[in-house]
Amino acid sequence: MIQAGAPVPDRTTRERILDAALDLFGARGVDAVSLDEIARHVGVRKQTVLYWFDSKEVLVDAVLEKVAAELVVVIDAAVRAAPDDPLDRVDAVVRAVFRPAVRRPALLGLVREVSRLSQSQADRLAAHISPLVERAVHYLAAEMETGRLRTGDPRLIAALSYATVTGIATEPEALRTVGWVADQAGLRALRDELRTFLRAALTPL
Amino acid sequence: MIQAGAPVPDRTTRERILDAALDLFGARGVDAVSLDEIARHVGVRKQTVLYWFDSKEVLVDAVLEKVAAELVVVIDAAVRAAPDDPLDRVDAVVRAVFRPAVRRPALLGLVREVSRLSQSQADRLAAHISPLVERAVHYLAAEMETGRLRTGDPRLIAALSYATVTGIATEPEALRTVGWVADQAGLRALRDELRTFLRAALTPL
DNA sequence: AGCTCTCTCTACCAATTGGTAGAGAATCGT
């Protein structure tokens, strides 16, 4: 905690604000979290938050940017490391997406907020994600040609997978409604069920 | 629009408030929609809303209650009407869930709000949904025994399906990020892809 | 030492929120 009149220049304050914002936004949503609450979590005044980020919208932007960039790196690495078999590759991507999510639920929880973004924010996010998706779609299409994947619409498969992952991310607690336990073991079990589904649906007949 | 000093007793006002609240909550979230905005949509003052529903929380409750009850009826009817084959039955449920969603996107969009509910609200919702899920789980388990479905954990399958549907519901616009078009045709295509997936994953080897 | 830049602070503000108090018009049962 920093006392009044002792503003030791602290380059990490910005990072700590981003960190707290990610957790809080992810857990309870952008609307429900005030700048003041974020500031309190960091041990700083609300106006300090507004010094680092000109407005709440800018802060949201920065958080999304950070998360998207990290996610892209993780997925990218997983794809490159995976063996040549397309089924194994899909499997690797699914596990790669869930790994950070298991460690830090707020990460995927943030996805829930995407639907509330402004047009420009959504566009910027898409700029990060789209290239990844396009590559995946082309890859899937190519492998369907070679017969190593069951034929289908790769874009729909991508959309469905994305929807499923965000669905899991969105509702770790809501899934209790269907009797699912939202702990790490439960998350892993659900991830594995998704892997099974994808394999079953993509394995050539 | 009702003019001042002309409060013709109108039993439908309550219904119209519920209706507007459903659409607005579903489209933009409970937090982002004020009572005043709902009132304006109905053509009434905010205080009239508070006359019919003691607080915003009560209004949210009522909307959820209504949606849950309707959804239960729809699914129930679909199951009863479906043929005896378990794969067809699963298929019928998926279509039944999507039918109201296609007609009225806000309906499933409301699911996004579930994660922000209070404990008591979540419990009440679960009271509606759980029996349905339990029946489905037992049914799936029984059919796995008879060999007409691939064996697996029925509860995980239910959870995964639920997550997928809510994922689609949550992100009709966010899915644009992966290049998916969020119109009715797109929704149908995605629904059919989900049906294909479920069939592929559940068909006995 | 003195000056500038970086950073966090105190003090405020206008707007919006959910909610309360209570007046008054229309309808219905008597």
Place this chain on the structure above:
DNA sequence: ACGATTCTCTACCAATTGGTAGAGAGAGCT
């Protein structure tokens, strides 16, 4: 005809929100 009930209104309020203005402490360069 009349009183009670039902329903919507005007008028307020306390609390919270995102955001602004500007003071002032510490660090580093000259």
